[in-house]
Amino acid sequence: MIPMVDLKTQYHQLKDEIDAGLLAALENTAFVMGPNVQAFEKEAAEYLGVKHAIGVANGTEALHLALLAAGIGQGDEVITSAFTFIATAEAIRYVGAKPVFVDIDPRTFNITPATVEAAITPQTKAIMPVHLFGQPVDIAGIQAVAHKHGLKIVEDCAQSFGASVDGKQTGGFGLASGFSFFPSKNLGAYGDGGLVTTNDDDVAAKVKVLRNHGSEVRYYHDVIGYNSRLDELQAVILRVKLKRIAQFNEGRRRSAHLYSELLAGLVETPYEDGIGVHVYHQYTLLSDRRDAIQAALQNAQIACAVYYPVPLHQQKVFAADCQGVSLPVTEAVAARCLSLPIFPELAEEQVREVVGVIRSALGA
Incomplete structure (x- = not known):
C-alpha cells in the first residue's frame, strides 16, 4: 500500500527531537502563547523573509484574520479562485464580503492577471490569489493589476510553505497572507495550526489583538476578537520540522x-x-x-x-x-x-x- 502522505515514517525519523521538545513543554506548563509559539513565530518570519509571523489556530482563521486586519468587510468583493478548498471562500464570507470567482490558467491551475482584471467592479477591494498545490501564482502580474486598481492582496499560502518566486517566499508579496499547518501540509503540525504573515506593522498589531479575544492587555478588550491562538505543543512540532x-x-x-x-x-x-x-x-x-x-x-x-x-x-x-x-x-x-x-x-x-x-x- 502507498498512502497519499506518510506521517508515521516522518514522525519516526523526528521522534527523538519531537518527543524531547514535547516533554520539555509539558514540564514548563506554559501551554497558551508559551515560549515555543514565540520562538516559532520568530523562526518562521526569518525563513519566510517577512517582518511579522503570527501563529493562529488554523489556516482558515489565518485567512479570516488577515482579511479583517486588512480592512475587508461587509459589501466588499474579493476576487479569488473557484478551484481551491472551500476555506478560501469561507474566510471571505466570514468578514461579510463576497467571493468573486474567476477562471484559472489551464497549466498552473491558478488565477491569472487577465481573469482578475476582467472581474473588477467598484465593489472590489481585494484579490486573494491561491498558490494552489504549491505552485506560485503569477504574482508580479497580480501585483500590477492590484496597483493599477488600488486593490489589496491577501495571499492564500495554505499549500505553498517554502514556494518562492524569484527567490522570494510566498507569503511576503501581499498586504497579508495565511498559511495552514494541517498535518498533511508541507510544513504540517499534528493537529490544526495556522500563521498570518505581513510586513505591515498595523496589520500585525490587529491580528495579534483579534486572535486573542480582542485584547492587547489582559482583561481589557478593545474589539470583539476570537479565540484563535496557535497551540504551544503544535509549535514544538513545527519548530522541529521548520528546520528541515x-x-x-x-x-x-x-x-x-x-x-x-x-x-x-x-x-x-x-x-x-x-x-x-x-x-x-x-x-x-x-x-x-x-x-x-x-x-x-x-x-x-x-x-x-x-x-x-x-x-x-x-x-x-x-x-x-x-x-x-x-x-x-x-x-x-x-x-x-x-x-x-x-x-x-x-x-x-x-x-x-x-x-x-x-x-x-x-x-x-
Missing part, C-alpha cells in the same frame, strides 16, 4: 520530477514556469481517462484523490452568488485532475510502482 522544510520540499520536488519524467506523453503532468519554485503539496495530473487511472490505483492499494471534484462556483452554498457563472477552464480541470501520492519520504521504487499501474491502466 527545505529538505522536505526538495524530496517532494525530486519525486514530482521523476513522476513527470516517467509519465511524459501518457498524461498532462504539472507545469513549472521556471519563475516560481513549485513545492508540490500535491502532484496533480490531467487525463481524459482519469476515472480508469483512479480505479486501477485503488485496486492496487495506491492512494489517489481528486482535488477538487466540484469547483466552488458550483457548490450549493454559493449558488446565490454564482447564478450564470461559467468558468470553463476550471470546470474542465476539475473533470480531469487526479493527485498522486507525494511526500518527502516517497521512495523512487514507490514512484515507479505508481507509474507502472498508470501505464497498465492506459495500455501503454
Whole structure:
C-alpha cells in the first residue's frame, strides 16, 4: 500500500527531537502563547523573509484574520479562485464580503492577471490569489493589476510553505497572507495550526489583538476578537520540522520530477514556469481517462484523490452568488485532475510502482 502522505515514517525519523521538545513543554506548563509559539513565530518570519509571523489556530482563521486586519468587510468583493478548498471562500464570507470567482490558467491551475482584471467592479477591494498545490501564482502580474486598481492582496499560502518566486517566499508579496499547518501540509503540525504573515506593522498589531479575544492587555478588550491562538505543543512540532522544510520540499520536488519524467506523453503532468519554485503539496495530473487511472490505483492499494471534484462556483452554498457563472477552464480541470501520492519520504521504487499501474491502466 502507498498512502497519499506518510506521517508515521516522518514522525519516526523526528521522534527523538519531537518527543524531547514535547516533554520539555509539558514540564514548563506554559501551554497558551508559551515560549515555543514565540520562538516559532520568530523562526518562521526569518525563513519566510517577512517582518511579522503570527501563529493562529488554523489556516482558515489565518485567512479570516488577515482579511479583517486588512480592512475587508461587509459589501466588499474579493476576487479569488473557484478551484481551491472551500476555506478560501469561507474566510471571505466570514468578514461579510463576497467571493468573486474567476477562471484559472489551464497549466498552473491558478488565477491569472487577465481573469482578475476582467472581474473588477467598484465593489472590489481585494484579490486573494491561491498558490494552489504549491505552485506560485503569477504574482508580479497580480501585483500590477492590484496597483493599477488600488486593490489589496491577501495571499492564500495554505499549500505553498517554502514556494518562492524569484527567490522570494510566498507569503511576503501581499498586504497579508495565511498559511495552514494541517498535518498533511508541507510544513504540517499534528493537529490544526495556522500563521498570518505581513510586513505591515498595523496589520500585525490587529491580528495579534483579534486572535486573542480582542485584547492587547489582559482583561481589557478593545474589539470583539476570537479565540484563535496557535497551540504551544503544535509549535514544538513545527519548530522541529521548520528546520528541515527545505529538505522536505526538495524530496517532494525530486519525486514530482521523476513522476513527470516517467509519465511524459501518457498524461498532462504539472507545469513549472521556471519563475516560481513549485513545492508540490500535491502532484496533480490531467487525463481524459482519469476515472480508469483512479480505479486501477485503488485496486492496487495506491492512494489517489481528486482535488477538487466540484469547483466552488458550483457548490450549493454559493449558488446565490454564482447564478450564470461559467468558468470553463476550471470546470474542465476539475473533470480531469487526479493527485498522486507525494511526500518527502516517497521512495523512487514507490514512484515507479505508481507509474507502472498508470501505464497498465492506459495500455501503454
